Amino acid sequence: MPIYRTEGVILRCRDFRESSKIVECYTRDYGKVTLVAKGAKRPKSRLGGAVDLLNRIELVFYYKETREIQTLSQAEILDAFEDLRGDLRQFSIAVSLCEFLDAVEAREHPNVRLYSQLVQSLEELSGVRQPELVLYQFVWRWLSGAGFRPRFRRCMACGRQPDRGPVQFAIGRGGFFCANCRRPESTGRDLSLAALRLLLWMRDRQVSELKGIKADPDTIAEVEHLTWEFLRYHTETTRPLRSLSFLRKIGQDEKERREADVQSTDRCKADG
Numbered sequence: 001m002p003i004y005r006t007e008g009v010i011l012r013c014r015d016f017r018e019s020s021k022i023v024e025c026y027t028r029d030y031g032k033v034t035l036v037a038k039g040a041k042r043p044k045s046r047l048g049g050a051v052d053l054l055n056r057i058e059l060v061f062y063y064k065e066t067r068e069i070q071t072l073s074q075a076e077i078l079d080a081f082e083d084l085r086g087d088l089r090q091f092s093i094a095v096s097l098c099e100f101l102d103a104v105e106a107r108e109h110p111n112v113r114l115y116s117q118l119v120q121s122l123e124e125l126s127g128v129r130q131p132e133l134v135l136y137q138f139v140w141r142w143l144s145g146a147g148f149r150p151r152f153r154r155c156m157a158c159g160r161q162p163d164r165g166p167v168q169f170a171i172g173r174g175g176f177f178c179a180n181c182r183r184p185e186s187t188g189r190d191l192s193l194a195a196l197r198l199l200l201w202m203r204d205r206q207v208s209e210l211k212g213i214k215a216d217p218d219t220i221a222e223v224e225h226l227t228w229e230f231l232r233y234h235t236e237t238t239r240p241l242r243s244l245s246f247l248r249k250i251g252q253d254e255k256e257r258r259e260a261d262v263q264s265t266d267r268c269k270a271d272g
């Protein structure tokens with residue numbers, strides 16, 4: 001039985017029998033692999049400490065082609081992303097990123113570029129002022145890589161870059177009509193120029209460049225809606241996602257948080 005050594009990020013963990021765990025790990029060289037970590041729940045297990053959600057680990061596993069679940073033999077922590085674990089919002093976004101990848105990626109499809117995007121996103125997340133943008137950027141870049149590259153730059157009818165909004169984004173066609181070329185009969189979604197530019201910017205930039213960004217909350221809300229709808233439209237038909245609710249939930253949490261911020265600002269104003 002061949003034995004493989006690589007590194008990976010743990011996307012999901014669940015208990016298995018009395019003392020073991022089953023782990024979904026997105027590895028650099030083999031894509032997503034499902035592993036059993038035997039005895040990982042025992043207090044003295046060497047695997048137990050390393051096998052935890054979000055950890056980036058160096059791992060060795062036994063591979064058998066006929067099996068869906070491979071056997072983890074060694075695991076060492078390379079990065080536990082401690083700074084993310086101390087912040088509930090950042091942590092929940094990091095977990096959503098893992099859930100997303102777990103939901104959309106089939107087993108054993110290696111993609112080194114996707115792996116480095118995942119690691120970079122987790123590394124940069126704590127330094128970004130609006131961490132939800134890291135998740136949306138990851139989703140759009142994943143969509144582009146998976147063949148659903150949207151057209152955010154030029155109008156599908158006249159080919160011009162828009163100078164005023166809102167544009168009409170046609171989800172099924174993966175592009176937009178500018179304000180001059182809007183189709184009255186089409187069921188496109190209105191998108192502000194700011195949201196369109198943010199989407200284009202995010203799709204084509206590195207995650208490290210998100211650090212300098214501070215977007216308007218309404219623009220982020222537009223991006224969130226479009227991300228969710230686009231993802232649902234294009235992926236549910238080709239490969240059903242286990243769940244999209246996490247992305248929805250992030251959007252709702254952000255909305256509630258913004259409303260709470262507005263209320264507390266109003267209270268401060270009233271007090272002052």
Ligand SMILES: [Zn+2]
Nearest residue numbers: 155158178181
């Ligand atoms: Zn046009």
